[in-house]
Amino acid sequence: MDAVSEPARGESFVLEPRALQALLDAIVAEGYQIRGPLVRDHAVCLDEVTRVEQLPVGWTDEQEGGHYRLTRRGGSALFGCGVGQDSWKRLLHRPLALLWSAERDDGGLALSEPHEEPARFAFFGVRPCDLAAINIQDGILAAGRYPDPFYRARRQGLLTVVANCTSAGGTCFCASMGTGPRAESGFDLALTELWPDTANHALLVETGSDAGTRLLAAVPRRPAGDPERREADEATRRAVEQMGRRLDTSDIHGMLMGNLEHPRWAEVARRCLACGNCTLVCPTCFCTNFEDGGDLELRHAERTRRWDSCFTLGFTRLHGGPVRRKIRSRYRQWMTHKLATWFDQFGTSGCVGCGRCITWCPVGIDLTEESAAIRASDGRSGR
Amino acid sequence: MPGKKRLAVWKLASCDGCQLSLLDLEDELLRIAGAFEIAYFVEASSATAEGPYDLSLVEGSIATAHQAARIREIRRESRLLVPIGACATAGGIQALRNFRDFGPFATAVYPRPEQLDALETSTPVAAHVPIDFELRGCPINKRQALEVLSALLAGRTPKGGSHSVCIECKLRGTVCVMVARQLPCMGPVTHAGCGALCPAYGRGCYGCYGPMETPNTGSWSGWWQQRGMDEPDLRDVFRTFNAWAEAFREESERHGS
Ligand code: SF4
Ligand code: SF4
Ligand code: SF4
Ligand code: SF4
Numbered sequence: 001m002d003a004v005s006e007p008a009r010g011e012s013f014v015l016e017p018r019a020l021q022a023l024l025d026a027i028v029a030e031g032y033q034i035r036g037p038l039v040r041d042h043a044v045c046l047d048e049v050t051r052v053e054q055l056p057v058g059w060t061d062e063q064e065g066g067h068y069r070l071t072r073r074g075g076s077a078l079f080g081c082g083v084g085q086d087s088w089k090r091l092l093h094r095p096l097a098l099l100w101s102a103e104r105d106d107g108g109l110a111l112s113e114p115h116e117e118p119a120r121f122a123f124f125g126v127r128p129c130d131l132a133a134i135n136i137q138d139g140i141l142a143a144g145r146y147p148d149p150f151y152r153a154r155r156q157g158l159l160t161v162v163a164n165c166t167s168a169g170g171t172c173f174c175a176s177m178g179t180g181p182r183a184e185s186g187f188d189l190a191l192t193e194l195w196p197d198t199a200n201h202a203l204l205v206e207t208g209s210d211a212g213t214r215l216l217a218a219v220p221r222r223p224a225g226d227p228e229r230r231e232a233d234e235a236t237r238r239a240v241e242q243m244g245r246r247l248d249t250s251d252i253h254g255m256l257m258g259n260l261e262h263p264r265w266a267e268v269a270r271r272c273l274a275c276g277n278c279t280l281v282c283p284t285c286f287c288t289n290f291e292d293g294g295d296l297e298l299r300h301a302e303r304t305r306r307w308d309s310c311f312t313l314g315f316t317r318l319h320g321g322p323v324r325r326k327i328r329s330r331y332r333q334w335m336t337h338k339l340a341t342w343f344d345q346f347g348t349s350g351c352v353g354c355g356r357c358i359t360w361c362p363v364g365i366d367l368t369e370e371s372a373a374i375r376a377s378d379g380r381s382g383r
Numbered sequence: 384m385p386g387k388k389r390l391a392v393w394k395l396a397s398c399d400g401c402q403l404s405l406l407d408l409e410d411e412l413l414r415i416a417g418a419f420e421i422a423y424f425v426e427a428s429s430a431t432a433e434g435p436y437d438l439s440l441v442e443g444s445i446a447t448a449h450q451a452a453r454i455r456e457i458r459r460e461s462r463l464l465v466p467i468g469a470c471a472t473a474g475g476i477q478a479l480r481n482f483r484d485f486g487p488f489a490t491a492v493y494p495r496p497e498q499l500d501a502l503e504t505s506t507p508v509a510a511h512v513p514i515d516f517e518l519r520g521c522p523i524n525k526r527q528a529l530e531v532l533s534a535l536l537a538g539r540t541p542k543g544g545s546h547s548v549c550i551e552c553k554l555r556g557t558v559c560v561m562v563a564r565q566l567p568c569m570g571p572v573t574h575a576g577c578g579a580l581c582p583a584y585g586r587g588c589y590g591c592y593g594p595m596e597t598p599n600t601g602s603w604s605g606w607w608q609q610r611g612m613d614e615p616d617l618r619d620v621f622r623t624f625n626a627w628a629e630a631f632r633e634e635s636e637r638h639g640s
């Protein structure tokens with residue numbers, strides 16, 4: 001397995017697992033800060049990764065509504081865990097950001113905007129659903145007439161190394177949403193783990209950009225052959241079969257928007273805590289609120305932006321109070337935005353099927369189940 | 384510039400912990416003294432000045448007839464009245480007596496209970512007089528106290544919402560202990576303000592900030608009931624520092640007397 005000739009974009013290669021370190025080193029040598037999955041606080045978290053051993057090697061996770069458990073299964077699998085609580089959103093669309101500050105002295109008022117250093121992140125081990133989510137947030141936060149400079153500064157130099165899913169989690173339904181378990185495009189490199197726990201353990205690498213292709217030059221590799229491609233297809237198929245959840249998306253916009261008075265909304269509101277966890281773990285939810293602060297001397301003032309959720313009362317507070325007082329209307333806002341009105345607003349679904357909102361809802365509320373329940377007793381006339 | 388705003392800090396039935404949190408603002412105390420005239424704060428200084436006051440912070444619940452009269456005087460003397468801490472905002476841990484007959488407690492604890500001048504109940508400030516804002520917590524978060532003082536001077540709304548602790552927990556990036564470790568965390572039904580301190584140290588939230596804006600305590604209990612929490616435990620988790628806050632009181636009463 002040696003680098004025989006320069007790799008070309010669009011080609012696929014096979015790496016031995018230990019060659020992955022050479023890939024990480026090459027990414028660092030290009031000046032990127034790598035962020036990837038590692039085990040911390042009983043979960044897979046996203047943080048700085050520079051060594052292969054930091055990855056959740058030999059771990060697996062169990063995910064159900066309101067339930068997440070990491071377990072050691074041993075063996076050599078590098079990517080045996082699905083997505084954790086955190087998504088890449090935390091790094092691109094930060095939870096807290098200072099927007100501007102002002103200082104007053106006797107002469108007057110001086111305003112300043114924070115200077116956002118462009119970051120050079122390499123996201124390593126991005127799952128296909130999460131790649132789709134980054135794409136969706138790009139369309140909202142980085143495009144259009146008023147792009148978000150904070151998001152843009154962090155997004156611009158981003159390198160993405162995808163880890164395709166060869167097994168699916170208990171709350172996953174990317175296959176229903178058309179976002180996974182295998183990424184087709186939009187990455188710099190995409191890895192598919194083959195035959196873990198055997199002597200043939202290897203990684204299929206697909207190149208998706210010039211930047212990604214260049215990185216492979218210094219990485220021991222060989223061209224991919226039919227057995228590897230076939231196994232990657234097989235592994236993808238197995239992941240689809242295993243998928244813990246599914247969502248029927250046929251006419252979902254009409255189905256939900258035609259059932260705004262369905263009794264199920266009141267039923268789910270009896271269980272929903274309005275805690276907001278589902279929106280904050282969702283990799284596409286982007287809503288924020290603004291807060292003003294200042295010092296005792298009235299010399300310093302500042303405005304900050306922080307993540308908010310359509311589950312809080314503050315989210316719709318106008319003169320006279322909040323608009324969505326009942327939990328019923330807040331849950332309905334969340335689900336119809338994710339699955340229906342997002343199409344009107346941004347041209348896609350707001351859900352990529354990552355399952356986080358199901359796993360990390362403290363009481364296990366499941367939007368696939370809620371949607372199915374409404375569909376099962378569709379209240380539109382003539383049905 | 385007009386004269387400095389006059390600040391008063393009062394103590395009713397309480398442990399002094401919230402006032403200590405104020406004094407713990409070590410680096411800012413001089414700045415607070417520069418921005419306000421500290422007219423009444425016995426825990427900090429024995430020099431006291433007469434009202435009226437621009438801002439009164441009140442620690443403690445109303446547990447005696449004397450305190451009930453006192454809070455009315457304080458209200459009359461104060462432009463803005465802000466109860467601070469679980470005692471002042473919910474009746475405190477001492478409100479546990481509200482669930483029982485007071486007489487036997489008094490006899491059990493005091494050799495001469497007839498000397499006591501205590502009300503049957505411990506109640507929050509807002510049960511007696513109108514309030515302008517409140518700071519939750521047992522004890523309060525000193526950063527929040529500073530924020531209220533700064534906001535008052537600037538004439539703006541203090542930061543922070545009445546949503547769940549979970550929002551702060553996610554802002555901070557803590558892995559959810561309820562989901563990942565099956566710990567009974569009260570964060571989803573509890574008012575934000577502490578910065579989600581307990582989950583960050585691997586424990587469930589104890590609910591010391593009291594009920595959040597729309598607490599669905601029934602759903603929370605139902606979840607834990609299905610996971611084996613028994614009735615006395617369910618009653619007791621809601622019966623701590625904020626036992627007398629309406630949503631927690633009602634939930635605890637659903638699980639026992
Ligand atoms: S709605 Fe739920 S499943 Fe869909 S992308 Fe958001 S967190 Fe993932
Ligand atoms: S679901 Fe709620 S929090 Fe998420 S993007 Fe829509 S309105 Fe915002
Ligand atoms: S659906 Fe679950 S996570 Fe979302 S607000 Fe309701 S209880 Fe919280
Ligand atoms: S640990 Fe507690 S406060 Fe934090 S998100 Fe989970 S339930 Fe909410």
